[in-house]
Structures are given as C-alpha cells and as structure tokens.
Amino acid sequence: MPLPSVLMLCLLGIGIAMFRRSPQAFLDGPSSDVPTVLLNWAAGLLSEERAEWGQAMLGELDYIDGRIRRLRFALGCVIAALLLPPWGRAAAGVWAMIAVTAGSVGLYASLAIRFGLAGGDWVNWAWAAITVSSLAGFVLGSSALLRRSGVALPGLLGGLTFALVSLTMTGFTFYEVTGTIMTFHERLIQMIAVPFTVGAVGTLWRGNAAIGRRIARLAAVSSGLVLYLYSTLAVAVLGAGGPPDDPGLTSGGIVSDRLGNNLIDLLLGTLLTATVGWAGAASVARLRPGSPLPTLPGPFTPAASPDPQQEA
Amino acid sequence: MQRNRPPSAQSIRVLRALAADPARWRYGYDLAAEVQLKSGSLYPILVRLADPGLLETSWEPGVISRPPRHLYRLTSAGREFVGALPAARVGRTVPHPHVRWNEA
Numbered sequence: 001m002p003l004p005s006v007l008m009l010c011l012l013g014i015g016i017a018m019f020r021r022s023p024q025a026f027l028d029g030p031s032s033d034v035p036t037v038l039l040n041w042a043a044g045l046l047s048e049e050r051a052e053w054g055q056a057m058l059g060e061l062d063y064i065d066g067r068i069r070r071l072r073f074a075l076g077c078v079i080a081a082l083l084l085p086p087w088g089r090a091a092a093g094v095w096a097m098i099a100v101t102a103g104s105v106g107l108y109a110s111l112a113i114r115f116g117l118a119g120g121d122w123v124n125w126a127w128a129a130i131t132v133s134s135l136a137g138f139v140l141g142s143s144a145l146l147r148r149s150g151v152a153l154p155g156l157l158g159g160l161t162f163a164l165v166s167l168t169m170t171g172f173t174f175y176e177v178t179g180t181i182m183t184f185h186e187r188l189i190q191m192i193a194v195p196f197t198v199g200a201v202g203t204l205w206r207g208n209a210a211i212g213r214r215i216a217r218l219a220a221v222s223s224g225l226v227l228y229l230y231s232t233l234a235v236a237v238l239g240a241g242g243p244p245d246d247p248g249l250t251s252g253g254i255v256s257d258r259l260g261n262n263l264i265d266l267l268l269g270t271l272l273t274a275t276v277g278w279a280g281a282a283s284v285a286r287l288r289p290g291s292p293l294p295t296l297p298g299p300f301t302p303a304a305s306p307d308p309q310q311e312a
Numbered sequence: 313m314q315r316n317r318p319p320s321a322q323s324i325r326v327l328r329a330l331a332a333d334p335a336r337w338r339y340g341y342d343l344a345a346e347v348q349l350k351s352g353s354l355y356p357i358l359v360r361l362a363d364p365g366l367l368e369t370s371w372e373p374g375v376i377s378r379p380p381r382h383l384y385r386l387t388s389a390g391r392e393f394v395g396a397l398p399a400a401r402v403g404r405t406v407p408h409p410h411v412r413w414n415e416a
Contacts, residue, residue, distance in 0.1 A: 052369070053359055056382030057351070059374070060340045063381060073341065076351030084356055 013275045017282065035061060035074035042074070042081035045147045050084060057081075082143055089152040093222075096156075097142045100225045101135045107232045108132075108259065115239070115252040117259075124256060131263050135228075138221055138270070145218040150206045155218025158198035162223035162273065165194050167230060174234035178258060179243025195220060195273040199280025209285030216277025224270035231262040322349060323357050324397060330367070330386045331394040337370060337383035358384060366390035 039061055043054025057077040064070050085091060108131060111117065117124045146152045169186050170176035182190065198219045203212025234242075235258045240251035249257060319327065325347040330338060344354040361367040368387045371380040386394065 050359070052382075053355060055379075056340060056369075057355060059371075059379040059381045060351075062378050063339070064341055073351045076353070077355060079352035080355040083352070084359060 009275075013279065017278060033070075035070040038071075038074040039077055042078040045081045045144055046084065047088075047090070047147065053084075054081070082140060090146040093146040093152050093156055094139075094143050097139050097146075097222065097225060100229050101139050104135060104225070104229045104232050105132060107229075107236045111232075111236055111255055111259065115255045117252055117256055127256070127260055127263070131259070134263065134267060135225070138225055138266075142218060142221045142225070145214050145221065148211070148214050150208075150211050151214045151218055154202045154205050155215045156222055158202060158215055158219030158277075159222030159226065162194050162198060162219055163226040163230075166190050166223070166227055174237050175242050177231050177234045178238055179245075191269070191272055192276055195277040196280035196283075199277035199282075200284040202277075203281040203284040204288075209281055212281030212285065213278050216281050217274045220270045220274035220277055223273070224266050227269070228262055228266045231265065232259070235259060235262065320357075322347075322353055323360065325349070326354070326357050326361065327366070327386070327390070327394045327397070330384065331391060334386045334391050337372070337385050340382060340384065343384065361390070364389075366393055 036058075039058050043051075043058055046054045057080075061070060061073060061077075064073055108128070112124070112128065117128075145155060167177075169182065169190060170180065195216065199212055199216035202215030202219070203209055206212060206215065235255060240254040245254045245257065326343065326349070329343060329347045340351070340354060340358065344351055347354075349357070358367060362369055362384075365387055367384055367390055370383045372383055374380045
C-alpha cells in the first residue's frame with residue numbers, strides 16, 4: 001500500500017475516533033482556554049507524589065492576566081512537568097527510551113562522519129535536523145505516556161512484543177531489515193494484527209478504554225524507537241553494502257537513502273501502529289462496555305490553611 | 313537515592329528572594345517575576361527546595377470562583393541554609409558552598 005494512502009487512512013481514522021468521542025467538541029473546536037487545557041494536561045503527567053504541584057500551577061494560572069502571559073506560563077509549566085523526574089517504572093521507562101534514542105543519534109552521527117554526509121549538502125543537514133527533532137518528539141511523547149497511571153508496564157511490554165515480532169519476520173538479520181520488502185501477509189500481521197492485539201489486550205488488562213489507548217500509543221512509540229535503533233545499526237554495519245540499491249548512487253548516497261527510509265518507517269510505521277492499536281482498544285471497550293473501571297487517582301484537593309497571609 | 317549536589321545559581325536567586333522577607337508567604341508567579349525566571353524553571357526549583365525541607369508551602373483559600381493559591385516561604389532550615397551561602401556566590405564559576413542540600 002503506498003505510503004500516502006497509509007497516512008491518509010491513519011488521519012481519517014484519528015478524525016473518526018475524535019468525532020465519535022465527542023461529536024460536538026469536534027465540530028465546535030476547542031472551547032476551553034488553551035493555557036488551562038495545556039496545564040490540565042501537564043498536571044496529569046505528574047506523579048501522585050507531585051500532584052500538589054500540578055494544582056499549584058493551575059491555581060496560579062487563574063490569577064494571571066493577559067493571553068500571552070498565561071500561555072507562556074502554561075508552556076513553562078508543561079516543560080516543568082515533563083522535566084520533573086518521574087517515579088518507579090515510569091522513570092525506568094523514560095531512561096530506557098532516552099538510552100535507545102541516544103544510541104540511535106550516536107550511530108547516525110558516526111555514519112554522517114564516516115560517509116561524509118555532513119559535508120556541504122544542505123539536504124543531509126535538513127534530514128539530520130528532522131531526524132533528531134522526530135526522535136526528541138518520540139522521547140517526549142513516550143515520557144508523557146509513561147507517566148500516566150497504569151500505562152508503563154503494559155505499554156512497554158506491548159512495544160517489546162511488537163518489536164520482537166517485526167524483527168522475527170526479518171530473521172534478526174541486518175540484510176533483511178535494510179532491503180527486504182515484506183509480503184502482504186507479513187505486513188498484515190506486523191501492521192494490523194499485532195498492534196490491534198496490543199491495544200485490545202491492554203484495554204482488557206487495565207479494564208479501561210482510555211488507558212488501553214495510551215498503552216497502544218506507548219507500545220507504538222517505544223517499538224518505533226527500538227526498531228529505528230536496530231535499522232540504524234543495520235546501516236552502520238552494512239554501510240553501502242548489503243542488498244543492492246540504486247546503481248547510480250554513491251556510497252554516501254546509499255547510506256543517506258537508507259537512513260531516510262528508516263526515518264519514514266519510524267514516522268509512518270508508528271502512526272499506523274498507534275492508530276490500529278487505538279482501534280483495538282476502542283473495539284474491546286465497545287464489545288465489553290461493562291468492563292470494571294480501575295480506581296484512578298483523583299484530582300488533588302488542597303487542604304487550605306486558615307489564612308497564611310495573616311499568619312505571616 | 314538523593315543526589316548531594318550544590319544549588320544552582322537560579323536556585324540561589326530564589327532562595328535569596330525568599331530570604332529577603334522570610335516570614336512573608338509568596339506566590340509562585342510573583343516570585344518568578346521577581347527573580348526573572350520562567351515557570352518552567354521556577355517550579356522544578358521550588359520542588360527541589362521543598363523536598364529537603366528548605367521551603368514550606370501552604371494554600372491560600374480561593375476567593376469567590378477562583379481556586380486556592382499555593383504559597384511559599386523558607387523554613388528555619390532554609391534560612392540557615394541561605395545564611396551559610398557565601399555572599400558572592402552568584403554563578404557556577406564561584407566555588408560551591410560547603411552546605412549541601414542533604415545537610416539542610
């Protein structure tokens with residue numbers, strides 16, 4: 001299936017899912033104040049131990065006047081929430097994602113030096129910038145998902161399952177990862193069956209459709225990062241060798257072409273698997289509407305002091 | 313495991329601003345404006361100061377439809393900590409103070 005068709009199908013799927021979730025909100029557009037929406041999202045990223053700080057940021061926002069000032073404050077708080085160290089499994093997961101991404105960036109840089117990709121051609125610089133930005137976005141996205149309650153373990157296990165299935169299909173060989181085009185049957189298993197199952201099992205495991213969808217997204221993002229590392233390692237090992245490429249290309253051109261393909265696979269593959277996983281989670285939630293909801297941590301209720309200003 | 317590292321120059325600015333009037337409760341946004349820090353820098357600093365007990369927090373009840381507001385001021389340990397900081401310590405080039413986070 002051509003890549004633009006995959007992209008269009010994914011975007012259409014996301015649009016339908018958003019419409020089904022809340023038709024009125026989808027048609028009317030965002031109704032709440034943008035800084036408040038941002039800050040509510042950021043507060044949700046904080047661990048239970050830090051919930052008070054999320055409420056502190058939200059409370060402060062209400063006393064700030066001016067759209068730009070409010071937006072700047074909210075954006076700063078989003079960064080603070082993302083940078084504040086997570087706890088437990090989430091922390092381990094974030095560090096694992098950072099390590100995988102750092103490995104990919106290191107390999108990319110070594111290839112750029114070895115094959116002279118950094119020499120003059122602005123297209124290579126543009127690709128490098130897009131690659132690093134995309135990887136940073138993936139790490140931030142996974143960091144946000146890992147912090148959500150009940151998502152880290154099943155999401156990372158789902159991502160590991162998906163990555164292992166994908167690599168098993170290539171026989172764990174660098175040659176196959178770099179050059180083989182999968183059959184329709186293999187694609188069906190890799191891109192549809194496995195992510196759908198991950199989303200469905202995640203929803204059944206946690207008994208909640210929202211958590212199931214986050215599990216599916218985390219599985220897609222984490223497997224995308226792992227597969228990107230593996231495919232970049234394959235390029236580093238094979239260099240311009242391995243499967244035959246366009247005969248008109250130089251060694252640097254072949255490596256650059258393969259790195260570009262890896263990036264496209266990362267972006268579109270993740271989008272597709274996340275969408276299919278989302279569909280799996282939504283389908284199970286629809287088939288089992290009576291699934292018990294787990295007790296999620298509620299909003300922090302500040303215990304207000306009698307009057308601290310007077311006390312001072 | 314808690315890391316035993318000296319406070320950053322930004323943290324020291326916050327500490328000094330709070331120490332200027334240690335009995336007064338301060339709002340986060342006002343504090344950020346005073347020490348010229350963005351919220352993305354201020355809140356992690358406040359968290360790092362509150363964790364070892366250098367900073368105490370409280371809630372001011374909300375008025376009418378507004379939510380409660382978080383307030384901050386130094387604890388006695390925080391005041392001692394600021395008092396132990398070298399007066400000239402404003403940046404990373406100056407030697408680290410002997411007082412560490414965990415000793416506060």
